[in-house]
Amino acid sequence: MKRVLITGGGGYIGSHAVKYFLEHQCEVVVIDNFSRGFHQPLDLLKNVGSLKVYEADLTSFDALLKVFEENEIDTVLHFAAFLSVDESVKHPELYFKNNVGGTLNLLEAMRVTGVNKLVFSSSCSVFGESQYLPIDEQHPLQPINPYGESKLICEKMIRWYVQAHHFRAISLRYFNVCGASSDGLIGDSKRPSPHLVQNLVRGAMGITPFHLTCPTVDTPDGTPIRDYIDIEDLTAAHYLAFEYLQHHDGFEAFNLGNGKGYSVKEMLTQVEQIFQVKIQAEKDNQPRQGEYAAVYADPSKAKRMLGWEVHRSLAESIQSLQKWYDKHPQGYDY
Template sequence: MKKILITGGAGYIGSHAVKLFLEKGYEVVVFDNLSRGFREPLNILKKSGKLDFVRGDLRNRSAVEKVFQKHKIDGVLHFAALCLVNESMENPGMYFENNVCGSLNLLEAMKKYGVEKIIFSSTCATYGETKYLPVDEKHPQIPVNPYGESKLLVEKMLPWYEAFGINHVILRYFNICGAATSGIIGDSKKPSQLLMQNAVRGAMGIEPFAFTCAKVKTSDGTPIRDYIDVEDLVEAHLAAWEYLEKGGKSNVFNLGNGKGYSVKEIVSEVEKAFGVKMQKKQSEARKGEYAKIYADPQKAMRTLKWKPKKSLAQSVESLRKWYEKFPQGY
């Protein structure tokens, strides 16, 4: 069976990809420095297939090369990155060094060891201010923070490696929510940066949830975003992998639902599921806060034959199960 290297596989999204690829019978090698990820999901997932874990840092080229020396890797899912917008504004250098130099080391090692497929986790933050909606892949990319810029720089590096036979799929995610349906793994960030996670924790009484968000020009006055469940998201990675396996050429896809939900709608969904009412407070719009962003995911649906399946209610339910098992994270 094919062997896949998953960088950042100890993190939130990466660990869900590890789970799916193991379930599909792939051998998986996780490379992660555990700066933001956890050993526990890998210990849990070890039972479901052939999984190796290498603790290492992408900024260390020889550590990256060692993985390719030791394992005959068929392809790479590249999730490892720092991904906090505010942190990137305070420390841009750390973001460029980690996300850009780390990815460069990975690409150079792939080139050296003849590994020809990479799926790269990018973000809607590469688009910056929306010029039109829904956002398709041709939308101008003018990031407004170093995090988005660091991802765009990697997007720009990838095509230059096609000359060495390395084909890529760039997946630009919108907002992620949910956990594994069974709740065995999930998002362990404390507090999470993600709205639905925090709202569920609030509804379960694990942590107070302060519904404070910017007042913007939408029908209910709260920002509209595109939410995609983490299991649907990793299914798209499998579809992208199969696309490359079948000889598909380098490509880029948005991954979203194609539907915007307001912050208020997400919180109401959580309130409905738990039968609670949460405190709501709104503040003035922060500078640079967009009122609305949502994806046009048609290209991914058409080309990868992929479609998000989980409803908001199912994502909330998966989070309930995850936080019942791990109220404080791993």
């Protein structure tokens, strides 16, 4: 049985990865400082399989080293990061310290203890404004906000570790993630959430008013066009990446999205149709900063090389969120 280390396992995507890897016969060790994540999903998942949790900060090298020394880790899945584009524009220092500093410590702890397989959570924000669509892996990398820049710096550091220290690494560049686990057990608890679909569903269910926070951009209806990827499809891609790394050297990046772009207004209409309600969209006076007009993925490389397929439709993903918020309207309790 392989043992994986999941950083940021108390967060939205990390906790779904913990669930998936436990369900696929892996032992899981989690590191999270719980600055933006939660203990509750991990407590729920302790029944699923062998799970060990460390409350530790990636910016502390000694704390990280201890985890590697106490556990024989096969592969690291690195989710821990800050991810608000808007916050990163206002406080770039936070993003370079946490995302870049934390990743460098992680790479060093891996190098020192001889762990060399890494799956990195990257983001479509490394591309910046699209120069053509759909965005494939060859698209120029020109981030337009500190969050995207921090992810690109991490990718570059990882590439150098692959070259110099024989690491094997995969960077998964997610587009916009939505959905919750299909059994309704875990979901997204961010408060406030930067994720459109989560906020739309809560608006449709009358849990919290929906605010239109996007700036006006150069698209047909003036709202940003994004590609939405389901959380369970995303975690499945991580498992395929983990399997790929068992047999392949070097570095690869993969774009993970549906391959279709929807504007914010189109998403609003779609959620209204599923819930059969009219969502009151309150427009924010201060739109989010650092946003680009349109991005959607060409996911064919992931399909070709990892054998990855999208299984859940956008409607199914929205329904999984409904199930989650039905049980947890305000997210986790602790």
